[in-house]
Amino acid sequence: MVKRILVVDDDSQSRRARVKFLQLHGYRVGGADGYQSAIEAAQNEPFDLLLSGIELWDGDGCDLLQDLKRSQSLEGIAVSGFGTADDVQRSLDAGFKLHLVNPLVFTDILESIDHVLRAARNNDRAVSDCLPMLPREIACGRPDVAYAT
Numbered sequence: 001m002v003k004r005i006l007v008v009d010d011d012s013q014s015r016r017a018r019v020k021f022l023q024l025h026g027y028r029v030g031g032a033d034g035y036q037s038a039i040e041a042a043q044n045e046p047f048d049l050l051l052s053g054i055e056l057w058d059g060d061g062c063d064l065l066q067d068l069k070r071s072q073s074l075e076g077i078a079v080s081g082f083g084t085a086d087d088v089q090r091s092l093d094a095g096f097k098l099h100l101v102n103p104l105v106f107t108d109i110l111e112s113i114d115h116v117l118r119a120a121r122n123n124d125r126a127v128s129d130c131l132p133m134l135p136r137e138i139a140c141g142r143p144d145v146a147y148a149t
Contacts, residue, residue: 003117004028004045008038008052008064009079018051021106027113035059042068048120049113050076054091062094069095075116079104 005027009015012033019031030045032038034056041047050068054061065076078091083101091099097116100108 002026002028003048003113004030005049005051005113006030006032006038006041006047006074008032008034008050008056008061010034010053010057018106018109021109022113025110033057035061035064038064039067042072046072047074049117050074051079051109051113052076054078054080054082054087062091062096065095075120077112077116 005022007015007018007022007029008031009018010033015031015033019029022029030041030047032041035058038050038052047068050065052061052064056064061078065078068074076094076096078094078096078099079102080087080091080099081102083099088099097119098112100112
């Protein structure tokens with residue numbers, strides 16, 4: 001079954017590139033430029049995963065994930081320009097499984113999506129249980145990728 005991903009980013013170039021990249025890798029992908037357009041997209045189609053910025057032009061990505069979870073079952077990966085411990089904790093507290101810090105490497109996005117969806121399939125095991133399956137440079141805590149513990 002093809003997994004459906006909603007990519008939310010107010011930077012149109014980044015959003016289009018991520019959408020196209022994920023489509024090329026077999027995902028069914030919707031794109032939205034902010035909070036309201038993401039809510040509208042999710043009303044038209046259920047998604048398995050939200051890949052969203054935190055600071056959106058018309059709202060907050062943490063609020064977006066919580067609002068979407070009220071109407072559908074989906075996982076979340078946060079994307080931010082900030083990666084302090086407080087930033088990461090805020091996104092994890094909101095329900096995101098991972099917090100990725102820009103600039104992103106496309107292969108890191110694929111691996112992150114794979115592991116979050118795999119954890120969800122395995123009865124919601126903690127994402128950290130999947131970390132040994134990640135490449136060493138990611139699992140050992142690259143500064144631009146932060147994982148849930």
